[in-house]
Amino acid sequence: MSEFREIHNELKRRRAALERRLQLIADDMRRTQGPLDADSEEQAIELENAPVLDALDASGHDELAEINAALVRLSGGEFGECSECGEDIPIDRLHAMPTARTCATCTT
Numbered sequence: 001m002s003e004f005r006e007i008h009n010e011l012k013r014r015r016a017a018l019e020r021r022l023q024l025i026a027d028d029m030r031r032t033q034g035p036l037d038a039d040s041e042e043q044a045i046e047l048e049n050a051p052v053l054d055a056l057d058a059s060g061h062d063e064l065a066e067i068n069a070a071l072v073r074l075s076g077g078e079f080g081e082c083s084e085c086g087e088d089i090p091i092d093r094l095h096a097m098p099t100a101r102t103c104a105t106c107t108t
């Protein structure tokens with residue numbers, strides 16, 4: 001567990017940043033869904049942004065789920081094991097991609 005302390009902190013940092021970002025997106029979405037500006041040009045921009053915000057929101061929630069899953073694996077002691085072959089995932093890979101579930105061999 002101690003060898004993953006840094007990764008644990010990194011995951012928590014990422015989660016906090018992501019939650020802030022999702023909050024901003026949620027605020028933005030509420031604004032786009034609210035009464036549209038009377039200005040028609042503004043309206044067009046707001047309508048154009050809505051799908052982008054939706055996509056950002058969806059990918060953000062996926063990422064959040066990945067981070068939470070990694071934290072669960074950390075507390076359960078399964079972290080760092082490839083879900084495909086069961087081998088240890090190299091620590092360098094985990095540092096680069098803390099949410100990785102598989103070793104590089106199984107990913108490709």
Ligand SMILES: [Zn+2]
Pocket residue numbers: 082083084085086087102103104105106
């Ligand atoms: Zn593997």
